[in-house]
Amino acid sequence: MITPYQIELLQHTLGLRADRRESFRNHFVAGAGHHDMRHLEALEQAGLMERRTTPRFLDDGDTVFAATDAGHQAALAALPEPRNRTRYEDYLDADGCAGDSFGEFLCGVRLPEYETRRDLRRDERHGVVTITEYRMFRRADYWTRDVQGGWCQTKKDAKASYKEELKAFRARAKAPGETA
Structure with a gap:
């Protein structure tokens, strides 16, 4: 079961917010011992995130996670309806x-x-x-x-x-x- 916090991680990975519904990025870098690592791995097991090749400029042990298409859809679906502009x-x-x-x-x-x-x-x-x-x-x-x-x-x-x-x-x- 995916938690609300994990949905927030997906939205953060994609750069999504209630007022910005188009993704402008798709990465989350976490190193060994990162406090979100267990959540990222749970999202990976659920098929909502995947590991990508780590660029050389990152430290050894860093992992790059990216949302899958299913993760992108789940993150979008969890966004609240946009409110009217004031x-x-x-x-x-x-x-x-x-x-x-x-x-x-x-x-x-x-x-x-x-x-x-x-x-x-x-x-x-x-x-x-x-x-x-x-x-x-x-x-x-x-x-x-x-x-x-x-x-x-x-x-x-x-x-x-x-x-x-x-x-x-x-x-x-x-x-x-x-x-x-």
């Missing part, structure tokens, strides 16, 4: 046109942004004071905005205001009888 993996593999951030990759021009305004106000107690306010918005395209919150003293409050506006925007856009 959007983040798509972003990492995208060429330079994906934007400056993952958020820009996902939303494009519709990525929410902050704008800042500063106002100098005279205060009797402190003299001239700079008041900074923030507003968060989203563009419908490069020229127009479709959602924007109100001016707030903190970015946190500006984000909360934007989220309220976004919720109202979605409620207005939802046609009667539809579900979002």
Whole structure:
């Protein structure tokens, strides 16, 4: 009986993984006393591996094992089903046109942004004071905005205001009888 660890040895010998199902090698070198030798010999007895000629550059006593066709099939069959790629993996593999951030990759021009305004106000107690306010918005395209919150003293409050506006925007856009 072949153990899960022995299947892993076969997959390693062939360079197979769940995300790489094509073999790019077929060798495993083990010397006398190697901790995997008994597993390799069990795979050999099961007909899933075979010994190959040892190249001269290896030490005396080293053995080169290679997976047989049956071993290759067993290793492939034991791989888990490939999972779907994530959007983040798509972003990492995208060429330079994906934007400056993952958020820009996902939303494009519709990525929410902050704008800042500063106002100098005279205060009797402190003299001239700079008041900074923030507003968060989203563009419908490069020229127009479709959602924007109100001016707030903190970015946190500006984000909360934007989220309220976004919720109202979605409620207005939802046609009667539809579900979002």
